[in-house]
Amino acid sequence: MAEKVHGKLGHVLANTAAAKLFSLSGLFAVYKPKGPTSANVLNQLKEKLLAVVGIGKGTKMLSNILAGSKKYMAIGELGKATDTLDATGKVTEEKPYDQITKEDLERVLKKFTGDIMQVPPLYSALKRDGQRLSSLMKKGEAVEAKPARPVTVYSLSLQNFQPPLFTLDVECGGGFYVRSLVSDIGKELSSCANVQELTRTKQGPFTLEEHALHEDKWTIDEIAQSLEHCMSLLAVEPSLKKLKTEHSEESTVNCEDK
Template sequence: LAAAEAEVVSALTADSAADTAGTTLSKAALAAKLLTLSGVFAMHKPKVPTSAELLSLLKEKLQAEAGMCSPEWIKRQRQTLKIGHGGTMDSAAQGVLVVGIEKGTKMLTSMLSRSKRYIAFGELGKATDTLDSTGKVTDEKPYDKITQEDIEGILQKFTGNIMQKDGQRLSTGEAVEARPARLVTVYSVSFLRFQPPRFTLDVECGGGFYIRSLVNDIGKELSSCAHVLELTRTKQGPFTLEEHALPEDRWTIDDIAQSLEQCASLLPDELAFKKPKSEKSSDQALSYEYITLSETKREEDEIKTLRGRPGWCVCPDPGMATSLQNVLVLLNDECDWIKTNQLSEFDLSLIFFV
């Protein structure tokens, strides 16, 4: 290794070559960071896409940011990014969607039963086959005699442990097979506004509760009919829309990494993802791009600690690694090394996270 280090890789003298190398190194660092993300965070789901479609978009966006969408990458399938969500939202709904990455996906089951909070905008006088504004109108009834006091007076009937029937499955547009009513929990229903025929509610409920069914039932209780115009989830478990849900312009690797760290403190100890302790000693510098040789260890000992971790780079000087000089890459667990000037640009983008 010492002899190999003595052969300094030729400097990247051309400006264009230097720019390419810098970009490649930056992409590699981002890819490495992406593949180390693990935990739970919240994102702000916009209207239209389903929860599953949104996760696909997020995955594509993150992989594109890290340069992991090239044909070579897809062909090699070096790594996959595991992402899931903690509770389906209607495609027309927006708001807090809890997302798990890697080991965080194992925590999502517990999120299904956590309380949720919604702002629901309903409209009296019309019923639809989907119970919301995306469906076809199936019935129309008068609402002109309904007052704010009438609405407030019946809300208590929909609080506590109540029985509720499923509506239509919006993701497929198919009617759900008739099922017995289920026991669900509503912690609170607060009246916010009434501008006939529209009304607004603030609802906090347990898992498995359908806001569309609630609005539909309210319409029936008022001897009319109703459907959901808009629906916003403002909270799920400890995650709130204002404080924790990342908007679309912050769906980046760095922002998600920061959010994962912030959100970890919100989860119960038994659910919170704990980062494993580093196997490296304190006198060794470890980053996403390289490992600096320790001055207090023999080189053969340093190599031994890297066995079984192909893809890591070794460099005697962190400053040199940023220009891809004097860097050696561990190709396999047999400790075979190759210098960076022997790698293609594509391979160079992979070596840091193989």
């Protein structure tokens, strides 16, 4: 009898949590640790939250948020190029880097600031015939590089230089790939480079330090509080405010990953 009562209680609590979750609407930021992909993190979040991660009309605002300004802290490694342009890939080339000075690096960074042209990585979420380029690459299919496209770098600075490693602070617009930036910097220095670590520190009005929800806080109540905080930031942006009132509620998942 005790087990039966416990089971009914658990079912009631689950239904209550689900009802509360479905009543929420908006956007909130989630912390993605190094290692798992964005899709992995979202799957974990869905399991935690009764398989629902899209929060109503907030999903309609994702394209605006993702297209906005974003900041990264990137650690690059000189002297090695990989097929994915980061540390997860296979080394495809090695070149000397001892001749590169801090001054050389700072000088080169000026060439990658402002409105520039950039070729996206082959291993990316961009698609060909409805399939991600990264998925096609993993299947062993031949993939041609996408043509260079215009992107914007609002600011780019060198934070640390301890060869072969260098740390960059980058603020850029939508469609920008830090992996391509680091690779291009290596080539500009007559060497090569790949990304060792990459952390997004800001997306639109959301910052990693103030707004990103860590896994130990993936509860209904914590998410409700995060939604309230994050949506208050969006209310001051006219385009997003208009979007909030125009679109109907919908639950979905949105992520971009290689």
